[in-house]
Amino acid sequence: MTETVVTFCRICEPLCGMIATVEDGRLTSLRPDREQPLSSGFACRKGVAFTEVVNDPDRVTTPLRRGPDGFEEVGWDEAMADIAARLTRVLRAHGSGAVGWYMGNPAAFSYSHLMGVIAFIKGIGRHSHYFTASTQDTSSRLLASQFLYGSPLSVPIPDLNRTDLLVVMGANPLVSHGSFLTAPRIKDRLREISGRGRVVVIDPRRTETAAAHEWLGIVPDTDAFLLLSLLQVLFAEDLARPGARVRDLGWLRAQAAPFTPESTAGSTGIAPEQVRELARALAGTPRAAVYGRFGTCVGRHGTLTNYLIDAVNLVAGNLDIPGGSVFSTLGIRGQRWAMVVMGALLRRAYRRDRGRIGGFGPVIGAEPAALMAKQITTPGPRRIRALFVSAGNPVLSVPNGDELEAATEHLDLMVGLDFYRTETAAHCDYLLPVTTMYERDDFALTFQQFQATPFRQATEAVVRPPGRARTEWEIIDDLMRRMSKRTPVFAALALLRAALRRLGRRFHPRPLADLIIRLSAGGAGAGRTGLTFDRLTGAHPHGVVVAPEIATGVLGEVLAYGDRRVHLRHPEIAAEIAALAGETGTARYPLRLIGMREPRSENSWMHNSPLLRRGAHRPHRALMHHDDAAGLGIADGAAVRVSSATGSIELPVELTGDIVRGAVAIPHGYGHRGTGGWRLANQVGGVNVNLLMSSEPGDIEALAGMSRLTGVPISVRPAGETVPSTPPTRQARPCAE
Numbered sequence: 241m242t243e244t245v246v247t248f249c250r251i252c253e254p255l256c257g258m259i260a261t262v263e264d265g266r267l268t269s270l271r272p273d274r275e276q277p278l279s280s281g282f283a284c285r286k287g288v289a290f291t292e293v294v295n296d297p298d299r300v301t302t303p304l305r306r307g308p309d310g311f312e313e314v315g316w317d318e319a320m321a322d323i324a325a326r327l328t329r330v331l332r333a334h335g336s337g338a339v340g341w342y343m344g345n346p347a348a349f350s351y352s353h354l355m356g357v358i359a360f361i362k363g364i365g366r367h368s369h370y371f372t373a374s375t376q377d378t379s380s381r382l383l384a385s386q387f388l389y390g391s392p393l394s395v396p397i398p399d400l401n402r403t404d405l406l407v408v409m410g411a412n413p414l415v416s417h418g419s420f421l422t423a424p425r426i427k428d429r430l431r432e433i434s435g436r437g438r439v440v441v442i443d444p445r446r447t448e449t450a451a452a453h454e455w456l457g458i459v460p461d462t463d464a465f466l467l468l469s470l471l472q473v474l475f476a477e478d479l480a481r482p483g484a485r486v487r488d489l490g491w492l493r494a495q496a497a498p499f500t501p502e503s504t505a506g507s508t509g510i511a512p513e514q515v516r517e518l519a520r521a522l523a524g525t526p527r528a529a530v531y532g533r534f535g536t537c538v539g540r541h542g543t544l545t546n547y548l549i550d551a552v553n554l555v556a557g558n559l560d561i562p563g564g565s566v567f568s569t570l571g572i573r574g575q576r577w578a579m580v581v582m583g584a585l586l587r588r589a590y591r592r593d594r595g596r597i598g599g600f601g602p603v604i605g606a607e608p609a610a611l612m613a614k615q616i617t618t619p620g621p622r623r624i625r626a627l628f629v630s631a632g633n634p635v636l637s638v639p640n641g642d643e644l645e646a647a648t649e650h651l652d653l654m655v656g657l658d659f660y661r662t663e664t665a666a667h668c669d670y671l672l673p674v675t676t677m678y679e680r681d682d683f684a685l686t687f688q689q690f691q692a693t694p695f696r697q698a699t700e701a702v703v704r705p706p707g708r709a710r711t712e713w714e715i716i717d718d719l720m721r722r723m724s725k726r727t728p729v730f731a732a733l734a735l736l737r738a739a740l741r742r743l744g745r746r747f748h749p750r751p752l753a754d755l756i757i758r759l760s761a762g763g764a765g766a767g768r769t770g771l772t773f774d775r776l777t778g779a780h781p782h783g784v785v786v787a788p789e790i791a792t793g794v795l796g797e798v799l800a801y802g803d804r805r806v807h808l809r810h811p812e813i814a815a816e817i818a819a820l821a822g823e824t825g826t827a828r829y830p831l832r833l834i835g836m837r838e839p840r841s842e843n844s845w846m847h848n849s850p851l852l853r854r855g856a857h858r859p860h861r862a863l864m865h866h867d868d869a870a871g872l873g874i875a876d877g878a879a880v881r882v883s884s885a886t887g888s889i890e891l892p893v894e895l896t897g898d899i900v901r902g903a904v905a906i907p908h909g910y911g912h913r914g915t916g917g918w919r920l921a922n923q924v925g926g927v928n929v930n931l932l933m934s935s936e937p938g939d940i941e942a943l944a945g946m947s948r949l950t951g952v953p954i955s956v957r958p959a960g961e962t963v964p965s966t967p968p969t970r971q972a973r974p975c976a977e
């Protein structure tokens with residue numbers, strides 16, 4: 241029997257509508273949904289290729305236990321009983337501080353996975369370690385919001401539908417499809433903005449997005465200088481229109497005063513007249529917004545940079561206005577009080593719960609993943625002895641994967657929840673097979689407040705899980721049940737589980753997601769009409785636009801501070817500004833490393849799809865300016881050795897004029913090895929760029945504990961040229977193509 245099922249893609253943030261074809265219970269194809277009102281017939285190649293992930297012969301569909309001869313199949317009950325027993329031993333001997341969980345990027349796309357992990361890792365005890373991909377991605381953005389608005393959950397996005405001037409810093413939406421911004425068909429949205437106004441892309445590389453719009457090349461990791469000089473111009477030329485809900489504007493003005501465009505040009509490479517022109521345009525265009533993303537989050541001063549992006553929007557009069565930088569709230573009545581309570585708790589945790597290594601405070605409850613290896617190997621209280629990894633491949637995605645690999649051997653228990661035998665999973669005692677997104681129900685909770693057009697869509701599972709795969713929620717619930725006598729939270733959840741069973745109901749986070757849908761704009765509340773989870777999947781499978789535009793004038797609602805004002809003055813921010821000025825480069829590592837995402841690659845995990853490898857595919861390579869290469873005697877296509885103070889890798893180089901001089905771009909997510917069980921990915925070649933990134937506490941961002949993944953000082957030399965006392969080198973294995 242063949243049926244078509246309406247659903248949506250959850251690989252990346254636009255959540256494009258999809259039509260799945262299911263034949264005899266098996267997913268046979270995915271195509272874009274023309275009736276989804278926002279993605280309206282668009283899906284990228286990765287989304288379509290996902291059928292190959294679901295049906296991948298390399299997929300793990302049975303629990304695996306690592307034995308002396310590698311992984312062997314094991315039954316669920318046996319696996320879970322042993323995991324619970326070993327975890328109990330760890331808890332008894334060392335307390336909750338010995339337990340850690342790393343939750344990777346795809347978890348953000350599953351409400352039940354997210355809620356399950358939080359219940360588990362916070363419920364196991366207050367000393368546990370919770371790591372997420374966010375310290376490789378967004379923590380600095382979230383912490384900037386915590387400083388400015390009192391809550392990390394108040395994150396502004398550009399009002400794409402209405403803006404006439406969009407300044408994009410450190411994002412490449414034509415390839416990434418947008419981040420912290422759920423806007424399907426973002427290429428079209430940007431083209432429309434250029435049609436009626438301007439899109440200016442500030443990036444060290446003339447990216448796909450920059451090439452389609454205006455490009456302003458910037459020296460990597462100098463955005464804070466540029467933003468301070470924009471503020472200096474706004475104040476000096478009397479262009480500041482910040483509105484009434486702000487405190488300590490004079491303080492900000494004084495902080496920015498020394499950073500004239502003339503003084504920052506040497507750092508940024510951007511001419512003073514261009515800075516002035518941009519500042520005037522931002523203040524003079526009624527609908528203008530600055531949007532920063534990944535590239536502005538992962539430098540030396542990510543929190544400061546994000547703070548300054550919002551400060552520029554605020555001072556130019558562009559915060560919380562139509563076409564400006566806006567807060568796409570869920571529209572829940574009384575949401576301000578939830579903000580106030582959550583904000584106070586999270587601010588307190590940030591101040592109080594300082595980590596034992598480096599002293600970093602948690603940002604939305606998560607601690608720096610860069611320090612995970614050291615948390616495993618450093619003796620003392622809260623040393624991690626049991627580690628869970630779900631939806632992540634930190635051996636490739638966090639700094640210094642070699643250190644993490646070595647550290648895993650010190651663990652008493654390591655459990656992976658994945659459907660591939662990744663480089664990280666290879667070190668697990670147990671690998672537990674999970675469902676893919678098409679085998680579970682979903683509502684993309686995380687991304688609701690990043691919707692450029694307020695929209696709701698939910699889906700039921702499209703096909704049944706293959707083999708013995710289970711959802712993360714089922715696995716976590718099982719474990720919490722087996723350990724219900726171990727912690728007060730698990731005991732309380734056991735009572736709730738039992739009570740629900742007596743009522744004939746299952747214990748599951750879906751009612752919570754349903755409640756949020758009901759309370760949000762367009763929701764049914766307790767009523768008979770309006771949206772619920774069931775009505776979204778039943779009556780509105782293509783999704784519902786709940787408002788044509790994002791509501792503005794909501795700043796008072798998203799401010800979590802008691803005085804309902806934006807707080808500009810923070811000693812931490814002052815210290816970061818002071819630190820900026822004092823930094824200099826080293827002669828030994830004169831170049832700056834930046835990242836680069838590719839259309840057919842998704843972090844570390846879409847390299848096993850034949851469709852995505854088909855045709856002209858470029859090998860893993862470093863992109864470098866031809867003038868820089870000429871000076872070093874490096875020819876196009878030559879193998880080079882790239883070294884940092886942490887490590888050294890070898891790979892081919894591609895020369896270009898589309899990058900600022902001094903910057904070198906290398907994609908991440910490569911370096912699959914025989915240890916991983918994905919056959920095609922292992923043939924793809926390439927090398928792990930994160931071997932160049934430092935995991936030393938002094939090298940990660942001071943306020944949010946962000947890994948430093950851009951602007952890293954490096955040197956590039958022809959491969960084979962011997963350089964005395966450089967760190968060990970990892971060779972790129974040859975590419976299959």
Ligand SMILES: Nc1nc2c(c(=O)[nH]1)N[C@H]1C(S)=C(S)[C@@H](COP(=O)(O)OP(=O)(O)OC[C@H]3O[C@@H](n4cnc5c(=O)[nH]c(N)nc54)[C@H](O)[C@@H]3O)O[C@H]1N2
Nearest residue numbers: 344345346373376377631632633634637657843844845908
């Ligand atoms: N140098 C450098 N490093 C980077 C970045 C960079 O740009 N440059 N980017 C950073 C960013 S932004 C991020 S988000 C991180 C990403 O890094 P991670 O969070 O570690 O995740 P991924 O590499 O995306 O690997 C995701 C894993 O989840 C599995 N998976 C997919 N779907 C599911 C699911 O539904 N359930 C479960 N349980 N597993 C699933 C996949 O098989 C894969 O093994 O990398 C960061 N690292």
Ligand SMILES: Nc1nc2c(c(=O)[nH]1)N[C@H]1C(S)=C(S)[C@@H](COP(=O)(O)OP(=O)(O)OC[C@H]3O[C@@H](n4cnc5c(=O)[nH]c(N)nc54)[C@H](O)[C@@H]3O)O[C@H]1N2
Nearest residue numbers: 410411412416419442460461533534535838841842843950
């Ligand atoms: N095809 C594809 N799509 C993806 C992903 C993927 O791996 N592949 N990953 C997904 C994930 S997890 C995320 S978080 C998003 C990220 O999506 P985006 O936020 O759009 O991030 P990137 O595409 O990495 O683009 C970051 C840009 O910042 C630039 N940059 C680097 N350093 C600096 C700097 O110091 N200053 C400035 N101004 N720019 C700088 C880089 O050159 C790059 O063009 O993409 C998502 N979408």
Ligand code: SF4
Nearest residue numbers: 249251252256284287
């Ligand atoms: S753009 Fe992202 S959400 Fe849309 S189809 Fe591609 S991978 Fe899926």
Ligand SMILES: [Mo]
Nearest residue numbers: 345373376377
């Ligand atoms: Mo990410």
